[in-house]
Amino acid sequence: MDSVISLQQVGVAFHAQRRLRSAPYWALEDVSLELARGQRLGVVGRNGAGKSTLLRVLAGILQPDRGRLRRADVSCQLLSLSLGFVPHLSGRDNAVLCGLRLGLRRREIDAQLAAICDYAELGDFFEQPVTSYSNGMILRLGFAVAIQVQPDVLLLDELLAVGDAAFQQKSSLAINERIHAGTTVVLVSHDEDKIADLCDSVLWMEQGRSVLYGDCDTVLKAYRAAAR
Numbered sequence: 245m246d247s248v249i250s251l252q253q254v255g256v257a258f259h260a261q262r263r264l265r266s267a268p269y270w271a272l273e274d275v276s277l278e279l280a281r282g283q284r285l286g287v288v289g290r291n292g293a294g295k296s297t298l299l300r301v302l303a304g305i306l307q308p309d310r311g312r313l314r315r316a317d318v319s320c321q322l323l324s325l326s327l328g329f330v331p332h333l334s335g336r337d338n339a340v341l342c343g344l345r346l347g348l349r350r351r352e353i354d355a356q357l358a359a360i361c362d363y364a365e366l367g368d369f370f371e372q373p374v375t376s377y378s379n380g381m382i383l384r385l386g387f388a389v390a391i392q393v394q395p396d397v398l399l400l401d402e403l404l405a406v407g408d409a410a411f412q413q414k415s416s417l418a419i420n421e422r423i424h425a426g427t428t429v430v431l432v433s434h435d436e437d438k439i440a441d442l443c444d445s446v447l448w449m450e451q452g453r454s455v456l457y458g459d460c461d462t463v464l465k466a467y468r469a470a471a472r
């Protein structure tokens with residue numbers, strides 16, 4: 245198997261803020277996973293199971309506190325909407341900053357600014373500070389910037405159904421295109437039908453541990469049975 249990311253018994257611990265001496269909370273306890281090139285992995289589990297933490301480890305944003313992580317020479321992008329906009333800067337300036345943070349070159353971003361503005365449907369607001377934006381506009385701008393990057397591994401959190409119905413359709417279409425173009429994808433979602441539709445394998449997590457890993461049918465059936 246051509247593995248792009250491999251986790252062996254990975255654990256991630258958080259400490260209560262300002263209380264470094266307090267006992268750590270293990271958001272991931274013991275997760276092992278081989279992500280193959282071109283795989284479309286769904287991740288399910290109840291609230292707090294550690295799904296988003298796992299995505300952040302895969303993205304390289306969080307380092308494991310124990311276990312081993314091995315990554316082939318691949319670019320990973322967590323498509324998250326909390327791209328951290330600077331409130332007093334315009335949509336345009338924020339798009340440039342976010343693009344740089346996502347690893348794009350300045351030249352590449354400049355070439356895409358018109359497309360980003362168009363995609364986000366911001367019109368003249370693109371030149372206004374993002375403090376003047378509605379939540380929906382902020383989400384659209386975040387998605388428009390993030391979707392310009394073409395990573396080898398795309399990590400998706402469920403929040404991606406963004407904006408109003410029309411924009412949701414547009415963003416879903418863009419994600420589906422990526423998925424079907426052979427990009428390696430990890431999709432965290434509570435929407436089991438979406439996972440069955442888009443993924444070829446599923447990891448079920450609870451309390452920071454992997455419960456079951458396998459094909460969609462087997463894992464989703466067991467997951468549903470446990471929820472009853």
Ligand SMILES: Nc1ncnc2c1ncn2[C@@H]1O[C@H](COP(=O)(O)OP(=O)(O)OP(=O)(O)O)[C@@H](O)[C@H]1O
Nearest residue numbers: 258259269271289290291292293294295296297298
């Ligand atoms: N930065 C942090 N500091 C402290 N605890 C955290 C932090 N991030 C996550 N946690 C805790 O780790 C656990 C796992 O969180 P995580 O967000 O990974 O779960 P999740 O499966 O994605 O949940 P949900 O389905 O609700 O999004 C939770 O108990 C959460 O409170």
